[in-house]
Amino acid sequence: MKSQRVIGIAGWSGSGKTTLIEKLIMHLSKEGRRVGTIKHAHHDFDIDIPGKDSHIHRTAGATQVLVSSSNRWALVTELRGSDELSFENALKQLTPHDLVLVEGFKASNFPKLEIYRKELGKPPLYGTIPGIIAVASDCSVELDPNTPLIDLNDFNAILHWVKAYCAWSS
16 A cells, blocks of 8 residues: 555535545545545534443543444544644544545644635635645635646546545546
8 A cells, every 4th residue: 555645625614525525535435545534523522322331431431432343343532631632643543544534633734625615705724724735616716826726616626636646547
């Protein structure tokens, strides 16, 4: 397996980040690529189901609970006052992939594709956060001449850019 590539998908809420990530995962996985994701949540979240044993173990005070079956396994770690994972440490938790798509961790410096929609009425993130190396937009955006501007409504162009960034043939 070649070295693992990372691309963040950045943009304002409602710009279509999750939809784009879903489409990229579906297309790249069908081509045999191993795609992982990291999603940063800004608030408390729960993946346990209250009443299930794993939830009972965690709420009783377990620092880690691993649930395993023949179809999947999951490891839940309670921070219990410890620091939140940095982007770098979150990435280290994943097994190797051909590509890791990241939603969140905007302030961390790793390569990002910005999704920009004029209709949201907010300014582009380009130039305000580190790592934006391309922008997919539904309008013209003032960019450095070396920064690609991709038509947000042309998924195949976005997919082509991702493959080119990863140095994969189409």
